[in-house]
Amino acid sequence: MFKGRWQWLRELARRARLMSMPRWLEHILPSRLLPRLLWVMAVGVLASQLIGNAIWANYLQNKSEQEVSAAADHIALGAVSAVHFFQSLPPNYRPLVIQQLREMGGTRFFVTVNDSPIPVHGIAVQPLSNQVLQVIRQIFEQKLPQLTDLRLAFAWPNQLAVSSDGMTVSQLPDHWIKNTLLMAPRPAPVLVIQTEIEPGHWLYLATLMPDPYFLDNSDPMPPERWLLQLITLFTVLLLTWVVVRWITRPLAALSEAAEAFGKGESPPLPAEGSEEFIRTAHAFGAMRERIQRYLEDREKLFAAISHDLRTPITRLKLRTEMLDDEAVRLEFHEDLDELDMMVKGALQSVKDSDIHENRTRIRLDALLGRMVRDSRMAGHEIAYSRCGLWVMVKPLALKRALSNLIDNALFYGERVEISVLEGVGKVVIVVRDHGPGVPDEALATLFDPYVRLDHGRQHNHQGHGLGLGIARNIIQAHGGVLELSNHPQGGLQAMVTLPQD
Structure with a gap:
């Protein structure tokens, strides 16, 4: 009987815990507390990381696009001024001016004049590089609408040709490009602008962006950041596992003690852990003792009453023998036999159920x-x-x-x-x-x-x-x-x- 009541109480508590939980979520979540909390923590941390990363990536992308647009606008205006300047020079003066600029250590642009455009092997297409080229092309179309041919590209400096005779950046003297291009500690992409300033004369401009490694911002979530997110997730789950196991271990002991008590056993419940659990353990022990005393007293009382009833039943049977009316005597005997059978059954029920x-x-x-x-x-x-x-x-x-x-x-x-x-x-x-x-x-x-x-x-x-x-x-x-x-x-x-x- 007690076990049935205890199961009813546990079922009531379980339903109370799940009352506010949607049914579909109840089917998804594990039944045990430790995996359930780990599952919830993992989903919560992953969701917060994904939302945070999406917001951060969007912010970085907008910031990079704004910075790149401003830098491209600045470079385009400088390139337009350089084109105006070399257009204003007589053709025979242009090589002299270029040589003087190189001897002085160069300017923002590395400049050459060629009789035809130089083939440039561009870098892989990326959103930020395309945005730079679009801004520069728009400004050139606004400021120099008379130019009919404009060629723009980003290229790596290692094998970049700079003149029609096939000379590359790596063959140039260091003082020519030290203020213009960047070869060390790691190469930076070079912006190449070629335009025909007059028939048979192509102006070649090569320069760096204000942020030479701006293409690194094309990916706002590099692998290093994902690795950091995974380490954070693993650390949170590990700490959750340790804390939840520390919390649920006393609860498991309490559940085992309750189940054993429902089976008629009385294992000791360790009073250790948090203050709340210690109070719960003491309350459970006191409740178990009260219930045990109640059951014992109930069984003793029931057995005593059933046993004591047999004496008056026997006396009543003897007195019915003194009745003169045979029919009445038989009816009394039948009722007393039935009552005696019920008393014997009650004693048997107590005896058979109480097995220690x-x-x-x-x-x-x-x-x-x-x-x-x-x-x-x-x-x-x-x-x-x-x-x-x-x-x-x-x-x-x-x-x-x-x-x-x-x-x-x-x-x-x-x-x-x-x-x-x-x-x-x-x-x-x-x-x-x-x-x-x-x-x-x-x-x-x-x-x-x-x-x-x-x-x-x-x-x-x-x-x-x-x-x-x-x-x-x-x-x-x-x-x-x-x-x-x-x-x-x-x-x-x-x-x-x-x-x-």
Whole structure:
């Protein structure tokens, strides 16, 4: 009885915890607290990281685009001024001016004049580089609309040709390009502008962006940042795992103590951990002692009342013998016999349910085999197949419960079949008879005290209607379940489910 109440309380608490949780989320989340919290923390951290990274990436991208546009505008205006300047010079003066600029250490642009455009192997297409080229082309079209041919490209300086004779940047003297191009510590992309300032004269301008490595900003989420995010996630999950295990370990001990108490055991509950758990442990211990005292007092009182009732019943039987009216005397005798049977049944119920023994790991074949042999020796037809399974139970209590089920099956069925099945962490014992079965609407009442159907009264006049209730109480005390149902092929079957460990 207590186990049933305790299961009801635990089920009520579980439903209260899940009441505000959507049903679809309840199906997704793991059932245990530790994986559930880890799952929630992982999803929460990942969601926050993804949202934060998206906001940060958008900010960096907008910032990079604004900076690149401003830099491209500045370079384009300088390039337009350089084109104006070289257009204003006579052709024979241009090489002299270029040579003077190189000897002075160069200017913002490295400049050459060629008779044709120089082929340039551009870098891979990237959004920021394309944005720079578009801004420069727009400004050239606005400031120098008379130029019909403008060629723009970004190229790496290693093999970049700078003149029509095939000279590359790497072949130039250092003082020519030290203020214009960048070769060390790592090469930076070079912006090349070529335009025909007059027929047969192409002005070649090469320069760097104000931020030489601006292409690094094309990817706002580089691999290093993702690695940092993964390290952060792993650290959060590790700390969550440590903290949750530290928190849930006392809860697991409390759950095991409650389950053991429901099975009739009283293991000590360690009062350690947080202050809240220590108070809970003390409250649980006090509650367990009160319930245990209540159950003991209730059983003693019930047994004492049942035992004491037998004396007045006996005296009443003696007094009925003194009655002259035979019919009245017989009626009194029938009522007193029925009352005596109820008292004996009550005493048997207390005695059979109150079995104090330790749990032992037993082999089901040995327990059921002895019971089957005894039934066969009494002339009953009973079938059983060996299973080879073990269970941790109270042997005498389980034997009494199974005996009640087998006796009922033998009384009300022509023959009995016993089978044992193994499930995930459980063992199922099925006792089936080949009798008439039970009406479906009466199945729920078979466990009630003193309930006997018409078929049962005809076959067993001495029964009290307590056997199934006693069997169910014993099975529930083992943490199991007893279910009754009609077999599809006829007869009643009792299914006993026990935990395997």
